[in-house]
Amino acid sequence: MSSDQPLIRHPLTYLRERRGWTLSDVAELVRRRSVLNMATHRQKIYRWEHHQVVPELAAQLAIATEVGVDAQTVLNLGWPSWLLTVDGTEPLDQAWTPETAKQIMVGCVGADTDRRSFLLLSGDETVELAGTWAAVPTEKIIDASGGGTVDAEVATWVENRIHQLWHLDDLVGGDYCLHLAQADLQLIARLLQDGRYRSAVKRRLYGAAGELLRFAGWCAFDGDRHAAAARYWHAGLRTSAAGGDTLTGAYILSLMAMQHTYAGDGRAAINLLHAARERIGPGAPRTVHAMLDAWQVRAHAVAGESRQAVEVLFRADDHWGRRDPDEDPPWIYWMRQPSHTIEIGAGFVRLGRPDIAMHFLEDGMTGRGIDYTRDTVLGLTAIADAQLDQDDLDGALDTARRAVELVTDVDSSRVADQLNAFAQRLPAGEAQAEEFRTYLDTLPHR
Incomplete structure (x- = not known):
C-alpha cells in the first residue's frame, strides 16, 4: 500500500499540461518547426518523458522556438534543464555568493506558487544541487562588507517573527501560512536589497532569509505546490550558506528528501540525506542526526529496503537517546523520539x-x-x-x-x-x- 501522491516527474510533461498539449501536439510542432518527420511518433515523445531518452537537437530547438527559449540556453543547459527556464527557474550552476543568493531570493518572492503536483527538479538534479552546496567552504561565501542602518534590533524582530510562524503552521497548516511567509519574504528581501548594515547584522539577515525560505518551501510542500517548494528551497540553500548557517541548509536538504520520498523516489531522498549528514559532520547536534535518520527510514521503505530501514531506525533512536537538548537549533523543537514519528x-x-x-x-x-x-x-x-x-x-x-x-x-x-x-x-x-x-x-x- 502507498499513500504517496503522484507527481509530474518530467519538465516536458509539466510544460505540456500548462500549454494544453498532447503528446501528438508536441510531435506535430516538432515536425512543423524542423526537418524531422514526427507526425506519427507520439510514442517517441512519451519516451522522452518516461525513459530518459534525449531528443535530437533539432527537436529540442523546435520546442524551444515554440516556447520562446533561445538556442544558446538550450545548448548551455542541455536536456531537460533548459525546459525549466520556460517558467523562469534559475539555473543550478550559478556561483555561490551572497549576491547570487539575494538575486535568487528576490526572484522567487513573486514566483508562481500554484504549481501543484509538479516536481520541479529530478532526483539527479536535486542531488547535484546538494553536492555543490556541500562543497562550498563557508568562509568563501560570507561577504564581510556593509554599512549600518539595519541594526541588531531589526534582525532580532525578523528572527522572532519566523519563530511565531513555525508554531502557527503546527496549528493550522501550510496553505494558510504560505501567504504570511511570502509577505515576510518581501520584507527581508527589501532589507537585503536596500538596507545598509554591518557585517554581523548582514549575516543574521541572510540566516533569517534562509530559514524563512525553508519555511515558505515547507508551506508550499504542505499545500502540494511542489515546484514552488523547490524554488524556495533552492534559494534557501543559497541564503543560509551566505549566512554561514549550515544546519538550516541541512534541514532544507532533508525537506527536499521528504519531497522526493513522497514522489516515490527513495534513492534520491537517501542521497540527499547523506549529503546533509556529511556536511554537518558527526559533531552536529544529535537531535539533527536523529531527524535525518528518521526521514531516511521512510526513504528506504519507499526504495523497498527493509533491512536498511530497520538499521537506520536503530541508529536514529540511538542518536535521540544520547542527545543534548541544549545543543539543538531552535527550529527542531517539534522533533520527538524517531520511532514515535509519523514518518x-x-x-x-x-x-x-x-x-x-x-x-x-x-x-x-x-x-x-x-x-x-x-x-x-x-x-x-x-x-x-x-x-x-x-x-x-x-x-x-x-x-x-x-x-x-x-x-x-x-x-x-x-x-x-x-x-x-x-x-x-x-x-x-x-x-x-x-x-x-x-x-x-x-x-x-x-
Whole structure:
C-alpha cells in the first residue's frame, strides 16, 4: 500500500499540461518547426518523458522556438534543464555568493506558487544541487562588507517573527501560512536589497532569509505546490550558506528528501540525506542526526529496503537517546523520539508491516497536543491505513472519522491528500466505506 501522491516527474510533461498539449501536439510542432518527420511518433515523445531518452537537437530547438527559449540556453543547459527556464527557474550552476543568493531570493518572492503536483527538479538534479552546496567552504561565501542602518534590533524582530510562524503552521497548516511567509519574504528581501548594515547584522539577515525560505518551501510542500517548494528551497540553500548557517541548509536538504520520498523516489531522498549528514559532520547536534535518520527510514521503505530501514531506525533512536537538548537549533523543537514519528510509522506501513507501524504510531500519538493538529490528523490517517492492511475495516473507519473531525481546522492539502488516498483504498460496495467517501467529498475545503 502507498499513500504517496503522484507527481509530474518530467519538465516536458509539466510544460505540456500548462500549454494544453498532447503528446501528438508536441510531435506535430516538432515536425512543423524542423526537418524531422514526427507526425506519427507520439510514442517517441512519451519516451522522452518516461525513459530518459534525449531528443535530437533539432527537436529540442523546435520546442524551444515554440516556447520562446533561445538556442544558446538550450545548448548551455542541455536536456531537460533548459525546459525549466520556460517558467523562469534559475539555473543550478550559478556561483555561490551572497549576491547570487539575494538575486535568487528576490526572484522567487513573486514566483508562481500554484504549481501543484509538479516536481520541479529530478532526483539527479536535486542531488547535484546538494553536492555543490556541500562543497562550498563557508568562509568563501560570507561577504564581510556593509554599512549600518539595519541594526541588531531589526534582525532580532525578523528572527522572532519566523519563530511565531513555525508554531502557527503546527496549528493550522501550510496553505494558510504560505501567504504570511511570502509577505515576510518581501520584507527581508527589501532589507537585503536596500538596507545598509554591518557585517554581523548582514549575516543574521541572510540566516533569517534562509530559514524563512525553508519555511515558505515547507508551506508550499504542505499545500502540494511542489515546484514552488523547490524554488524556495533552492534559494534557501543559497541564503543560509551566505549566512554561514549550515544546519538550516541541512534541514532544507532533508525537506527536499521528504519531497522526493513522497514522489516515490527513495534513492534520491537517501542521497540527499547523506549529503546533509556529511556536511554537518558527526559533531552536529544529535537531535539533527536523529531527524535525518528518521526521514531516511521512510526513504528506504519507499526504495523497498527493509533491512536498511530497520538499521537506520536503530541508529536514529540511538542518536535521540544520547542527545543534548541544549545543543539543538531552535527550529527542531517539534522533533520527538524517531520511532514515535509519523514518518517512521508510514514507512513500516509501506514495508507491509502494519503491526509494527501500529505500535510506533500509537505510542507516538500519546501526548500529542492540540498545538499539533496537522500531525494528529496525519498520524490518525496512518493508523487507519495500518488497520486497513490488517483487514480491520471497522477500526480503520473509526480512526479515519476521528481524523476527519479535526481536518476542517487544518489548511493543508497534504492532509487532505492522505485522507483521500485512504478513502480510495476502501473496498468498493461496502456500505460503510461508501458512506465515508461521500462524507469526505462534502467537506468544505476539498
